[in-house]
Amino acid sequence: MKIFDVAIIGGGVIGASIAFELAEKKLRVVLLDRQQPGQEASWAAAGMLSPGPHLPGDLPLVPLGQESLRLYPQFVAAVEEASGKSAAYARHGALEIFLPPRGEAERDKLVSEYRGLGLAAEPVSLDTVRQWEKTINPAMRAAAWLPEEGTVEPRALMDAVLTAARRRGVEIRSDCPVTGLLREHDRCTGVVVGSEKIAAAHVVVAAGCFCGEIARDDDLFARYAPTRPVRGQMLALRPDGVNLQRVVRAGRGYLVPRRDGRIIVGSTLENVGFDKRVTAGGIRQMLDAALEMLPDLAGAELVESWAGLRPGTPDDLPILGPTDVEGLLIATGHYRNGILLAPVTAKLVRGWIVNGRTTFEAGAFSPLRFSSRRPQESPKSMSRGT
Numbered sequence: 001m002k003i004f005d006v007a008i009i010g011g012g013v014i015g016a017s018i019a020f021e022l023a024e025k026k027l028r029v030v031l032l033d034r035q036q037p038g039q040e041a042s043w044a045a046a047g048m049l050s051p052g053p054h055l056p057g058d059l060p061l062v063p064l065g066q067e068s069l070r071l072y073p074q075f076v077a078a079v080e081e082a083s084g085k086s087a088a089y090a091r092h093g094a095l096e097i098f099l100p101p102r103g104e105a106e107r108d109k110l111v112s113e114y115r116g117l118g119l120a121a122e123p124v125s126l127d128t129v130r131q132w133e134k135t136i137n138p139a140m141r142a143a144a145w146l147p148e149e150g151t152v153e154p155r156a157l158m159d160a161v162l163t164a165a166r167r168r169g170v171e172i173r174s175d176c177p178v179t180g181l182l183r184e185h186d187r188c189t190g191v192v193v194g195s196e197k198i199a200a201a202h203v204v205v206a207a208g209c210f211c212g213e214i215a216r217d218d219d220l221f222a223r224y225a226p227t228r229p230v231r232g233q234m235l236a237l238r239p240d241g242v243n244l245q246r247v248v249r250a251g252r253g254y255l256v257p258r259r260d261g262r263i264i265v266g267s268t269l270e271n272v273g274f275d276k277r278v279t280a281g282g283i284r285q286m287l288d289a290a291l292e293m294l295p296d297l298a299g300a301e302l303v304e305s306w307a308g309l310r311p312g313t314p315d316d317l318p319i320l321g322p323t324d325v326e327g328l329l330i331a332t333g334h335y336r337n338g339i340l341l342a343p344v345t346a347k348l349v350r351g352w353i354v355n356g357r358t359t360f361e362a363g364a365f366s367p368l369r370f371s372s373r374r375p376q377e378s379p380k381s382m383s384r385g386t
């Protein structure tokens, strides 16, 4: 039996980034995916690098997001150098616009909340916004400028990270569904793939919203990685006469420009199980939001629609760190922020595995926090989300 230092379950942006990071330390790493890696949430994402809170419950996430945003340039540079491929990283900032009935009061609240959290935010005049983005809705009442935010193109990033990891010596196995964990007493010693056993000193569970599906008869996954799917639908428009330079967000949705001129429109936030269908209601919600922000998009061609499943958790915070089963770590539950949080997650896992500690305090995200309670079901609902 071949023995690895680390076996990673799941080849999305989280598993692949961890593999890339660990391979720099010359560890023997195997990255296992039940299909082609990088085809789930990480493929579906918009790619905004936005550390601001969406809801009050997001507050513990802000320092983690800020740290990851700080790491992004060096992460992308290392990935691009190792892979020879572009991740289409850009740091053009984002505009949050306020359409009636929202206005200056809501804008000022957002700016002061962001500043209180150490995030850069400033009021920006309507004239300036119209100079920057000429086709924005003239009914806009106020706007905030978030200068530090960036974007990547998730499909390009995934391709680059997987190539970079492979070039650093990571063994990437596609069509390789992990079906269980190898255990000796209180230690995890590898993974099971059907009839095959793969031994590893450390196992990292990074299977996104599918963690609970890996081995339904092993309650370790329900205890330490109680993720659930949260559907997000997306659209791509090819505009005619609209030239968007920056991310624009409003209460009901967001627009993300791509280098090839397309504009990505997002998104819904739906608790509908493992269902990746695009729906009429989802499309209507996104188009309404898009046309409210940029009415001239009415003439754009709708070139693609898709849906992905975000890995949600009972408290909507990621699950990161060692468990009390020796050799078993969890890195999942990144919900709406996995693209942003990939660099910091990779660094944390490297710290736990290589040094036995991390330089960034991540106790709030420990997998042990669920041990005393069962994951909760969320009601069916639909709202805007990254």
Ligand SMILES: Cc1cc2nc3c(=O)[nH]c(=O)nc-3n(C[C@H](O)[C@H](O)[C@H](O)COP(=O)(O)OP(=O)(O)OC[C@H]3O[C@@H](n4cnc5c(N)ncnc54)[C@H](O)[C@@H]3O)c2cc1C
Pocket: 009, 010, 011, 012, 013, 014, 015, 032, 033, 034, 035, 036, 037, 038, 039, 040, 041, 042, 043, 044, 045, 046, 047, 048, 049, 050, 176, 177, 178, 179, 206, 207, 208, 209, 210, 211, 213, 214, 231, 232, 233, 234, 266, 267, 307, 308, 309, 310, 311, 331, 332, 333, 334, 335, 336, 337, 338, 339, 340, 341, 385, 386
């Ligand atoms: C519509 C949408 C928009 C988003 N926008 C943003 C954004 O703008 N910015 C941002 O930061 N984040 C965004 N996100 C969130 C982000 O996409 C996720 O948080 C992130 O992709 C999660 O990555 P992951 O690697 O944990 O999971 P995934 O990408 O889902 O990868 C999990 C992998 O595990 C594999 N797997 C599952 N079961 C097994 C098994 N038994 N054995 C082996 N492999 C297995 C799967 O095949 C898959 O490849 C968005 C998500 C969606 C859906």
